[in-house]
Amino acid sequence: RKEVEQDPGPFNVPEGATVAFNCTYSNSASQSFFWYRQDCRKEPKLLMSVYSSGNEDGRFTAQLNRASQYISLLIRDSKLSDSATYLCVVKTTDSWGKLQFGAGTQVVVTP
Amino acid sequence: DAMVIQNPRYQVTQFGKPVTLSCSQTLNHNVMYWYQQKSSQAPKLLFHYYDKDFNNEADTPDNFQSRRPNTSFCFLDIRSPGLGDAAMYLCATSRGLARDEQYFGPGTRLTVT
Numbered sequence: 001r002k003e004v005e006q007d008p009g010p011f012n013v014p015e016g017a018t019v020a021f022n023c024t025y026s027n028s029a030s031q032s033f034f035w036y037r038q039d040c041r042k043e044p045k046l047l048m049s050v051y052s053s054g055n056e057d058g059r060f061t062a063q064l065n066r067a068s069q070y071i072s073l074l075i076r077d078s079k080l081s082d083s084a085t086y087l088c089v090v091k092t093t094d095s096w097g098k099l100q101f102g103a104g105t106q107v108v109v110t111p
Numbered sequence: 112d113a114m115v116i117q118n119p120r121y122q123v124t125q126f127g128k129p130v131t132l133s134c135s136q137t138l139n140h141n142v143m144y145w146y147q148q149k150s151s152q153a154p155k156l157l158f159h160y161y162d163k164d165f166n167n168e169a170d171t172p173d174n175f176q177s178r179r180p181n182t183s184f185c186f187l188d189i190r191s192p193g194l195g196d197a198a199m200y201l202c203a204t205s206r207g208l209a210r211d212e213q214y215f216g217p218g219t220r221l222t223v224t
Contacts, residue, residue: 008151034212043201043215044154087153099213101153 001026006088006102013078013109020074021105023088030100032091033064033071037084038104044087047073078109114138115216117202123222124192132187132219134202143185144213145177146201154201160185189221197223 006023013019025033033050048055050062050071061074075082085104092098116135124130134143142161146154158167160179174196176188189196199218205211 004153041199041220043218045215046212049212098156103151103153 002102003027003100004088004090004102006105008103009106009108011105011107013075013082013107015078015080015109015111017078018074018076019078019107020072021086021107022070022072023102023105024068024070025088025090025100026069027090027092027100028066028069030090030092033062034089034091035060035062035071035073036087036089036101038087039084044101047086075107078107080109080111083107083109115202115204115214117200117216117219119219120217121220121222123224124189125224126194127191130189130192130221132189132200132202132221134185134187134216135183136202136204136216137183138204138206138214139182140204140206140214141182142205142207142211143179144203144205145175145185145187146203147196148199148201148218149197157187192221192223194223197221 003026011019035047036044037047038044048057050064054063059076063072085106087104088102090100118133144159145157148154157171158177174190179185199220201218202216203213205213
């Protein structure tokens with residue numbers, strides 16, 4: 001079983017609509033959670049950290065459910081520029097906190 | 112104001128011909144990482160340096176080596192590239208370890224012919 005699992009998509013979303021997707025993680029001791037965005041053939045870029053109480057950054061909302069071991073990302077009022085692959089990233093609690101990446105969820109926003 | 116710089120951005124090498132990829136950072140971060148990412152896959156950590164302390168992942172092939180001559184620079188050496196080593200190679204840095212965010216360079220796309 002992979003440590004971080006994501007629905008690969010693609011999620012095809014009309015411009016202006018809302019899209020949400022989840023990521024599950026297997027290590028219950030994980031402590032830090034992130035969403036990264038990766039455009040085609042580019043490097044991953046940090047989108048937002050995910051806090052226990054949930055957090056919002058503009059049109060993006062992240063939630064953490066420790067009991068069920070998943071995190072979610074919701075994008076409101078989707079823009080064409082939101083088209084990308086969204087990587088779920090989890091940090092373990094061992095001595096150096098290795099990042100565990102999901103393979104990503106592709107989002108395609110259409111006009 | 113680039114923070115993590117990778118050179119070259121595209122590299123073509125022949126099967127078995129050694130190749131070196133370069134990463135530099137202006138963040139003065141303690142930790143530097145090398146990842147391999149193949150199409151539609153998650154980045155895979157190859158190794159990392161905490162200062163001069165080298166840490167190899169257990170499943171990183173011996174064909175991959177790394178050097179960090181100073182805080183700013185880190186190199187990835189592929190001694191005998193195979194066709195399966197064609198990938199995007201990403202360098203990342205972080206200030207520390209446990210809770211610090213990682214910042215990625217733009218990557219080097221390696222083609223093996």
